[in-house]
Amino acid sequence: MESLIRMLPESPIIGFTALLLVTLTIPPIFERLKLPGLVGLLLAGVLLGPSGLHLLNPDGEVEKLLSDIGKIYLMFVAGLEIDLQEFSKNRNRSLGFGAITFLLPLAAGTMVGRFFGYDWNGSILIGSLLSSHTLLGYPIVMRLGVAKEESVTITVGATIFTDIAALIVLAMCVAAQAGEFSVTTLIAQLLMLAGFAALVLFGLDWAGRHYFRRSGDEQGNQFLFVLLAVFLSAVGSQLINVDKIVGAFLAGLAVNDVVGDGPVKEKVEFVGSVLFIPFFFVCMGLLLDVPAFIDSVTSNLGFTAAIVTALLLSKLLASVLIKGVYGYSWVQAVTMWSLSLPQVAATLAAALVGLQTGLISSQVFNAVIVLMLVTALVGPSLTRFVASQLPRPRQPLTPVPTSEQGxxxxxxxxxxxxxxxxxxxxxxxxxxxxxxxxxxxxxxxxxxxxxxxxxxxxxxxxxxxxxxxxxxxxxxxxxxxxxxxxxxxxxxxxxxxxxxxxxxxxxxxxxxxxxxxxxxxxxxxxxxxxxxxxxxxxxxxxxxxxxxxxxLADPLDIHHILVPIKTVTPEAMQTLRFAQIFADTHDASITLLHVCDRRLPKPQIEKFEIQLYGAIQDGPEVPRRVKIVRHESAAKVILAAARQSDLVILRSTRRRTAGGLAVSDVTHEVLAGITCSVVLFGEPHS
CATH class of the missing domain: 3.40.50.620 (HUPs)
Structure with a gap:
């Protein structure tokens, strides 16, 4: 293998091609093994880097460029995906939980750093690495239909506080590392950061609204405007001695309202999810020194275990305190804990900055990699188990007009x-x-x-x-x-x-x-x-x-219609009404299919079944039945049921991202494998 690699020409194209191949093949393999795709990307980086085949060089121009772009894009998407409307609904509680789940891990990580002999600057940075969180478990609560439950929404809202606060701490630590630290320089740096943040948040928001209004439907130019805004913010943050990921995150918040949930946002996220962000994780793997990593979990096991334990206990304590303050149940508290555990996006980006600036050692960096792997596995698994026990938010059983058209x-x-x-x-x-x-x-x-x-x-x-x-x-x-x-x-x-x-x-x-x-x-x-x-x-x-x-058949020959439904919402009811009207045109029958988590309690299933029967009663009288299946893969159940159907009617859903990597879309998976007639039903964007 090594002799074959030596035969390859010295060209940046070789490295770029290898990155494309890894990004295409590795994540699907790991997701089939029920492991996060980003873990596979990290391992691929280790295999292709100095600790493996030496095909990629962490100091190479292409690798460094793509790693920087990926790091910037990762933090930009983190800011772009924050739902500001949901945050505003529970602002005070989100800020309360955000403050506690930031300060406790910060203090715990700082104490661990001091205990193991790191100076105050490095110890505080170690604490900041534990204080943010990445919402890897959010797609799970969406699939379970509890994304609007209060404990979930305030955890999502708390992400704004923890990410911004962690990035501010990082900026202060880097500034202190660059020169003599004093109260005067701290105040000056904070003032510059505040002014820069205001310029980005309000300036980009104003410029974006103005440009989008003038450019109409020119999605290509709007896409380029968003990219320019990101990298201008990244460059601007460096001018005030703040790392570029701070500017990228602020840019994401700034253009959040401008792009909304429209096609431009989808394309921006698409480019990041399939190219730059996976490249970043592969390049992170290139930096992983395997002997040093093994040393971190053997001879340096105490520090690694302390970091992981400090995170788990401090995040748990924060959730328990909020439970007492706001009167939440244990199920809600544990759900908040599980959602705030994963340390991926901001943590890895900040750890890389700390390593490059000399604030933390390779041992700390390797411990952070272990922390990421542990929390990326434990957090979503715990969310999947406990969030299924959350009460579902009450939904109306009849369509509620969502626009002026009724x-x-x-x-x-x-x-x-x-x-x-x-x-x-x-x-x-x-x-x-x-x-x-x-x-x-x-x-x-x-x-x-x-x-x-x-x-x-x-x-x-x-x-x-x-x-x-x-x-x-x-x-x-x-x-x-x-x-x-x-x-x-x-x-x-x-x-x-x-x-x-x-x-x-x-x-x-x-x-x-x-x-x-x-x-x-x-x-x-x-x-x-x-x-x-x-x-x-x-x-x-x-x-x-x-x-x-x-x-695939004459509409009059369509007699069995399958309608998968996840939650009883006004939007889902529009899809159901369409199915009922079409079925009533020629006496076809409807099967309403709901796929739920295996751990969902039976009383909740029965309650939801009653909701579905109530919903289907309001439309035209057609032969119908409700079918609820417990299974981990909704797409497989839908495809199996489609074999006994003439037509499947699916709601149009958009691909989202979590932590920068694309989340699998059930609708997309069903469309790829379906063999009968299909209707993809989409509601107005408004």
Whole structure:
């Protein structure tokens, strides 16, 4: 193997290719083993670095550049993902828990450092490494349907306080390391940091809102603006002698409201999750000295054990104190403890800064790696066990209007009845698409608008445009014939527009449509992955629900409909109502499927089953049943049930990230493996 590696040319491309290969292959393997993907990336870094095959060099230009970018991106995403609205709902309690879960680990870590002979500066930095937390367990509480439970929301909100406070301590320690420490320099540094934070938080927020308003729907330029904001903030923080990760985190908070939960945020997170952040973890593995690491857990076992114990006990004590102050149950307290245990994002980034500046030794760095591995495994496992016992927040059993339009399936006085916009472009799929829309429109005594979009040209007499218009008219004539077969009114429309997605969403808005029914278009190419497909764009822009269909059979031959449902929310009820209306058009049956955690108590399952039966009672009377399955993989259960179904209707859900790495999306997994007809149903972005 070593001789083969020596044959490779000295080129940065070799290292970059190796990083891409590791990022693509290693995380899925570890996730199948029920281990965090980032652990696999760290181990891959060890294997490829100086302690292994020597393929990658931690001092190489490419590795250092990508590690720095990944570190900046990691902290930026940490700030970007903080839900400021949820934080504001329980601000005081979040700040209370944040202060306690920051100060106790800080004090415990400082005492451990002093006990093992480190100076005050290094000891305080060790304490700050324990004081923040990464919400690795958050996807678990989301899957369990308890993400809105108060103990969970205040733990999420506390992340803002702990991350900012830990980064401030890091900045102070680095500043003290750079020169003589005094009260005057401390005050000056704090004032500069406060001024810089205000400039970033308010300046970037103002600039971002102004730019996004002027740039309209130019997602590419908005994406570049966000990247520029991140790296400008990182450079600015270095100008005031503060590490660049502080500026990156502040930039994430600053543009949080600007990008919202729109497609730009998704693309920003996508680039970080698949490229830069995994590269950072691999490069962290390159720095791991295996002999020194083994020494840390053998001859230096006392210090490593003390660090891990100090974190576990101080975080537990913080949760117990909050339990007493706010009157929480033991289940809530232990849930808060489990969520605040993982030390990944801010901890590793700060540890790397401390190592590079000489504040901490390689022994401390290796102990932090052990701490990360332990907490990344223990925290989510404990969350999975205890959060299943939390009471689910009460949800309404009937749809609650989420916008000024009210129930999207009940047209307002502005409309001409129930209106379905049906973009048609593919003659092979047009018939089934129009049939479904016609059935829905007939059921609601409404109409359909078959729509074709011709791409605009500079000159309106371009031969390509004329050909597109002729082709569109042919599709519309066919659509009108099909709709007449089903006794549904059709008002065909052809539109010339610069952008197909905008043409669809604007037509729907102009006619106050109740629903958009589209055909499936697969993701193609890098541009689609970075800036979205046609479906993505319509989902984000449309004012009404969007049903994206992949129909493998005639709609009239669809008799068994499967509707997976995670929680009884107004958004989930819109999906259920769509399924009920479609089933009622031709007497199909509905199976409502809920997949829950194996440890969920039976009384909670029975209570949720009653909720589901109550929810399904409110719509059209169709044959229905409720099925609840205990299983660790919702996707596997849905795919198994789909084999006995003609159609599966899924809610559109967005891929999120936690700690910088992408979280598996059940909907995405089901779509990749499904063999029957499917509808992906998305609510308006608002």
């Amino acid at each position: 129930d999207p399936f009940r047209p307002t006085s502005e409309t001409q009845g129930f209106t379905v916009v049906v973009p048609v472009a593919n003659p092979l799929t047009e018939r089934y698409l129009i049939e479904m829309a016609a059935l829905l429109a007939r059921h609601e005594a409404g109409r359909i608008i078959p729509l074709t979009i011709a791409q605009a040209h500079v000159h309106m007499d371009e031969p390509q445009l004329i050909t597109a218009l002729e082709r569109g008219r042919g599709l519309l004539r066919k659509a009108e014939v099909i709709s007449q077969e089903f006794g549904s009114r059709a008002d065909p429309m052809i539109r010339v527009d610069d952008d197909v997605a905008e043409g669809i969403s604007r037509t729907a808005r102009e006619h106050n449509a109740s629903l958009i029914v589209m055909g499936w278009s697969p993701v193609q190419g890098l541009r689609a992955r970075l800036f979205g497909t046609l479906i993505d764009s319509v989902f984000w822009a449309a004012h009404c629900p969007v049903a994206v269909t992949q129909l």
